[in-house]
Amino acid sequence: MRQQCLGYGVLVRIAVIGCGYLGAVHAACMADLGHDVVGVDLDPGRIAALAAGRAPFHEPGFPELLGRALSSGRLTFTTDLEEAARVRVFFLCVGTPQLPGSNAADLSFVDDAVRSVAALVAASGRTAVVVGKSTVPVGTAARLAPLVEAVGATLIWNPEFLREGYAVRDTLTPNRIVYGLPDGEDGAAAQEILDDVYADQLRRQIPRLTTDYATAELVKVAANSFLATKISFINAMAEICELTGADVTQLAGAIGMDDRIGKKxxxxxxxxxxxxxxxxxxxxxxxxEELGAHESVGFLREVDKINLRRRDRVVDLAKQVLGERLVGARVAVLGAAFKPHSDDLRDSPAVDIATRLQGLGADVVVTDPAALPLLARLHPALSQAEQAEDALRDADLVVLATEWREYVVMDPYDAAELVRTPVVIDGRNVLNPARWRRAGWTYLGLGRP
Structure with missing residues (x-):
């Protein structure tokens, strides 16, 4: 008889391999749904923090979820993979960072995880399902599947679609679930087991799509490529607006009314x-390019270039505003994380701009509601201010780089009393230009008159 879990599906013993951002959230969510979960990671510091109920990153709702899952006894963390010997489903949530000196993904962590899990399954003599959630290049699952099948297990590719700041909600109530499955009875049997894991979501009619490995891998990268393209498209329009005097925010609002385009x-x-x-x-x-289809994605190279040019634009505006006064000028950068509701500094435009202005001789001070501890470790040369008011004090230039709500709703009259020179570069186009100008500020947006 299969044991029922809290979500009224079937209780499944799960291991989550890799307890970074993706893995830790996934492990806690699966435990919250009623499954028995062990999170495995090679980083003893990370495991100690998670086991003590301390979230190693900023994510709204995650600390509470983690505490609840640990208190239930359904979630444990370890550095020893052997503790997952009796597990039925292994989720692979390890990182796939960019290879140094290359655009390609580093798959060494995925490969190591698959080999380790395969060895454990072989030694245990138990059947298992290995579920890849890491974002990988197309063809990875087909390459790894024989290693998994050789020990009597089955590989499914089940891409994640988490948004930082909404990861808990996106895991518990995703807008779709995708299975990349092998053909035949093994694929059907593995699908039934993964359905047990996601029984709560499936019962609530969340769409589940079953497809082949390659399509499942492409879903994630194609979605991210489309979103990146949409962002860079409107930023390319901002470049045109800056040359013609048009307003990109009005332009975006107008074209976004077409439901084929949308405003998001x-x-x-x-x-x-x-x-x-x-x-x-x-x-x-x-x-x-490896597949010989470089022309098919040539536009993505331009998407990347447009994205990076917008950072250049902010640095150029700072040079124009401050001129010879740039060296030694106090610049307040509001925001460090790449987006609000996160402390993630990876490839953060805010940090890139701050470090480049500092390199030009400016006295840069950065403030952020969540990311300062990580900023201190990664960029110790950047000055910090815990409060926005302290960053603004005596500033010659203010750069709004991350659209945290406290910066968006900041009173420009109060802010003007703190700075030395009321000049603001609105790097996210979220401030009200008319209100800031009435308060005495020189307001500079991107793609705005």
Missing amino acids: FLQAGIGFGGGCLPKDIRAFTARA
């Missing part, structure tokens, strides 16, 4: 960053 991701500014979009479009481009 049409926010011109300093562009995207983080650990997904930049590396994923680069890895996709590299993989397409």
